[in-house]
Amino acid sequence: MNRRLFLKLGGTFSLTNTWFAATANEARANSVRRQFRISAEAGKTNIVGPDFPATQVWGFNGQVPGTPIRIRHGEALAATIHNALEVPTAVHWHGIRLPNAMDGVAGLTQPAIQSGDSFEYEFTPPDSGTYWYHSHVNAYEQVGRGLYGPLIIEERSPPTVDRDLTWMIDDWRLRDDASISDDFGSGHDRSHAGRIGNVPTVNGRFRDIVKVRSGERLRIRLINASNARNFALSFGDLIPSVIAIDGQPVEPYEVTEPVIVGAAGRVDLIVDMSGEPGSRMPVIDSFYRESFDLTSFVYEDEALRDSSLQSSIKLASADLPEPDLSEAIAHDITIAGGAMGGLRRAKLDGEWMGLREIAQQGYVWAINDVIGNKLKMAPLIDTKKGTSIKLTIQNKTAFPHPMHLHGHHMKLLTIDGNTLTRPRWVDSPLLMPNQVMEFAFVADNPGEWLFHCHALEHHAAGLGALVRVT
Numbered sequence: 001m002n003r004r005l006f007l008k009l010g011g012t013f014s015l016t017n018t019w020f021a022a023t024a025n026e027a028r029a030n031s032v033r034r035q036f037r038i039s040a041e042a043g044k045t046n047i048v049g050p051d052f053p054a055t056q057v058w059g060f061n062g063q064v065p066g067t068p069i070r071i072r073h074g075e076a077l078a079a080t081i082h083n084a085l086e087v088p089t090a091v092h093w094h095g096i097r098l099p100n101a102m103d104g105v106a107g108l109t110q111p112a113i114q115s116g117d118s119f120e121y122e123f124t125p126p127d128s129g130t131y132w133y134h135s136h137v138n139a140y141e142q143v144g145r146g147l148y149g150p151l152i153i154e155e156r157s158p159p160t161v162d163r164d165l166t167w168m169i170d171d172w173r174l175r176d177d178a179s180i181s182d183d184f185g186s187g188h189d190r191s192h193a194g195r196i197g198n199v200p201t202v203n204g205r206f207r208d209i210v211k212v213r214s215g216e217r218l219r220i221r222l223i224n225a226s227n228a229r230n231f232a233l234s235f236g237d238l239i240p241s242v243i244a245i246d247g248q249p250v251e252p253y254e255v256t257e258p259v260i261v262g263a264a265g266r267v268d269l270i271v272d273m274s275g276e277p278g279s280r281m282p283v284i285d286s287f288y289r290e291s292f293d294l295t296s297f298v299y300e301d302e303a304l305r306d307s308s309l310q311s312s313i314k315l316a317s318a319d320l321p322e323p324d325l326s327e328a329i330a331h332d333i334t335i336a337g338g339a340m341g342g343l344r345r346a347k348l349d350g351e352w353m354g355l356r357e358i359a360q361q362g363y364v365w366a367i368n369d370v371i372g373n374k375l376k377m378a379p380l381i382d383t384k385k386g387t388s389i390k391l392t393i394q395n396k397t398a399f400p401h402p403m404h405l406h407g408h409h410m411k412l413l414t415i416d417g418n419t420l421t422r423p424r425w426v427d428s429p430l431l432m433p434n435q436v437m438e439f440a441f442v443a444d445n446p447g448e449w450l451f452h453c454h455a456l457e458h459h460a461a462g463l464g465a466l467v468r469v470t
């Protein structure tokens, strides 16, 4: 139906990413405490283009993406969130290792911010990198309506680039009149791939263009704010280098395969624009069966320089606690359930039940046979502060799951038994069907932390657990 209509639309916007460039200049203050006042409110934005009406959204300061938060590494972030919506909300700072009380999970780490009320978040992010903030109340609806924004912690010595761009990629399910389809959390979405939409966007725009100049070096911070859509992005004959994953630096490496960005994941790329002046090059997604143009580079007629920059693109190494693998406590974690998953029974509120009975209450997924139907529940992992933990996570389902651990980063060690040549730190790893991944991390941040699938409908349908660190 309209999926076809929108994905076949040929029109483009003339808007570029100047909005993000402008906000970067505002982040030049010398104070060590950066204050933001942000209102969660309804707004209107033109997502699909001039031939369609504007879309009613919920956004931070009414915008999609919300007001960019950009501070320097070492600065404290103070954010007053005012709730101007008619429903409760709260803000999670995705990927930041922060005090538990600031984590923004309403019903676990704080009460929800009621309509008309405000809440003050304050913390000093310990790591630089690319993060995001989003609602953590009925997230499958609130994030789906646009309640998210970029959160950038600038490195003390970033690599030299001509432009530092943030691309928040999202996936909307719109009706023919460009209004948001309000079938949030449908039974089908909960039990299958999550809410997959029909209008993929970059920074809230469908099929926008990005004006570039030949010879220009871009840093592109990809942030996947979709409810559930994963992306696999191809950049034509350009060869991007990955410099960070989930905010954490990696030894730079060139990619010729599509760049995978699972829901909630982030990838920082360095891209040297080597195309002909005046040419156009689409960025193509091919994660699912049908591929499509997500956005397009359009080269200006004048080149910036004849050959690309040669300066180093390497970031300072990640500064995270190294787990002690010889002493690590091992936990095996099995994800089961969903359509075609073969889960027959599981524990709901401590009682074994058949899948039919569980599904009648809206739940279809289990972690180690337990339905995560509540935020406050018996922890999956209960450990002392400072303990090294080794996780072996097996996805025994027919769908991909981006598994997000709050308050920590995990070192990804192996995929399907193969040791990674480049172990990397992650907070939202994407586990494909039947995949097994091993991780290790130091549980050094006290509190009760969510560990859940970031396909938001899956979390709502039981794919969540708690990690308690005391």
Ligand SMILES: [Cu+2]
Pocket (backbone or CB within 6 Å): 400, 401, 402, 453, 454, 455, 458, 459, 463
């Ligand atoms: Cu999932």
